[in-house]
Amino acid sequence: EARMVSEGLAAAATDWCSHHAKGFDEGYCLIPLVDFRNVAAAIRSRILGQLIKIYGSGHGAEPAELALLMDWTCGTGPRRTLGGAIVGRRKDHLIIGREPGRISGESLVVSGDGRGLWDHRFEVKAAPGSRVRALGEGGVARLKTLPAFVQNALPAIELPDGSLCV
Numbered sequence: 001e002a003r004m005v006s007e008g009l010a011a012a013a014t015d016w017c018s019h020h021a022k023g024f025d026e027g028y029c030l031i032p033l034v035d036f037r038n039v040a041a042a043i044r045s046r047i048l049g050q051l052i053k054i055y056g057s058g059h060g061a062e063p064a065e066l067a068l069l070m071d072w073t074c075g076t077g078p079r080r081t082l083g084g085a086i087v088g089r090r091k092d093h094l095i096i097g098r099e100p101g102r103i104s105g106e107s108l109v110v111s112g113d114g115r116g117l118w119d120h121r122f123e124v125k126a127a128p129g130s131r132v133r134a135l136g137e138g139g140v141a142r143l144k145t146l147p148a149f150v151q152n153a154l155p156a157i158e159l160p161d162g163s164l165c166v
Contacts, residue, residue: 013046021051027121028097028150029055036094037074045070048087055096057084058120086149098153100134107131107158118155126165131158135166 023029061083079088084102088095110116110130118132135156157165
């Protein structure tokens with residue numbers, strides 16, 4: 001019976017996300033706060049857990065940590081980190097994206113077929129031998145359309161000739 005309840009909560013969270021969470025190719029999502037706060041606490045916890053797994057490091061968060069995060073969503077403070085993700089609160093929504101400081105400092109070297117999976121999130125197609133790393137804070141102008149932490153967590157591809165692509 002407990003398994004059925006757990007599966008039902010997970011299904012409800014997945015359904016809610018498919019209708020309310022807006023994902024972006026840059027590796028983050030937005031959740032409308034009003035809609036999120038109108039969902040039962042057990043489902044909200046599953047929603048956060050699922051989205052942190054998708055937009056964070058790919059690992060789940062502990063229930064006790066999710067409970068603290070749930071309390072924060074109704075309180076104050078601009079952002080929290082959990083599971084390799086940053087959860088930020090804006091006036092009308094939550095934003096969830098990868099925590100740049102938790103991305104491996106090692107570059108991915110693109111294999112001979114010109115493909116690679118960087119940070120378990122981005123499929124990269126580039127010249128063999130290219131190196132892929134987190135963009136970070138230096139070398140590229142700040143885009144006003146993206147939160148800084150999202151931009152810093154994007155892949156930067158250094159081609160074999162030394163040029164940089166984002």
